[in-house]
């Protein structure tokens with residue numbers, strides 16, 4: 001393991017750490033010395049990632065957790081102090097305002113918004129005494145109009161706004177809170193989306209989605225992990241209340 005930053009002895013929570021971006025974040029934090037709790041609805045996927053980390057000499061445990069459930073979040077965070085919280089668990093939804101049902105809206109809200117709130121509430125309370133750092137995973141959908149992402153954009157805009165609010169309210173407690181806004185990152189989230197919505201045309205659509213980033217490809221989960229690692233390190237101690245696009249130029253160069 002090559003350490004870039006030193007997170008030795010820090011206790012980190014990564015929600016949705018069983019797959020994709022969360023998995024890469026958990027690995028990046030653990031590779032740099034953090035003790036990582038991988039919270040995921042899918043316990044077996046969380047266990048696979050924890051095993052991968054411990055096999056490589058790091059420290060990780062898997063914890064089954066539904067971030068949209070208050071009791072589940074309380075149990076998973078277990079009342080012990082934490083240093084790092086990564087709010088990454090999230091789900092997608094395709095639709096515009098006219099064809100998004102109230103049930104779709106509630107489902108996206110419950111996981112992407114209320115789930116992040118419950119973890120923030122618990123996490124901030126566990127960090128208050130000693131300070132800590134939080135990274136919330138937002139999206140380019142919080143910044144620009146993306147077709148057919150009405151409910152999803154709502155949820156990622158809320159992540160962005162909650163980040164500012166928490167950063168402001170807990171300055172005196174030495175809690176830093178930032179968000180990141182990835183464009184498309186090649187994860188099972190994207191593969192699942194293509195399989196469901198474009199069966200038989202996955203390859204063409206993969207290329208089309210790659211081309212929507214001016215840089216010509218999707219992001220890699222490890223690239224997101226590296227940004228989050230930096231934001232959690234002491235080297236980033238002057239950074240709070242900021243959103244970081246990591247998007248191959250999507251927001252600023254798509255003209």
Ligand SMILES: NC(=O)c1ccc[n+]([C@@H]2O[C@H](COP(=O)([O-])OP(=O)(O)OC[C@H]3O[C@@H](n4cnc5c(N)ncnc54)[C@H](O)[C@@H]3O)[C@@H](O)[C@H]2O)c1
Nearest residue numbers: 016018019020021040041066067089090139184185187189
């Ligand atoms: N992949 C992308 O292109 C992309 C781009 C921008 C933002 N994001 C965001 O990044 C985050 C992770 O995305 P990903 O692509 O790695 O997705 P993914 O589907 O590969 O992984 C998401 C993980 O969250 C878990 N999860 C889902 N609901 C949960 C719940 N209620 N409680 C606990 N865990 C739950 C899933 O089991 C899964 O392991 C999401 O918030 C997503 O919105 C992804």
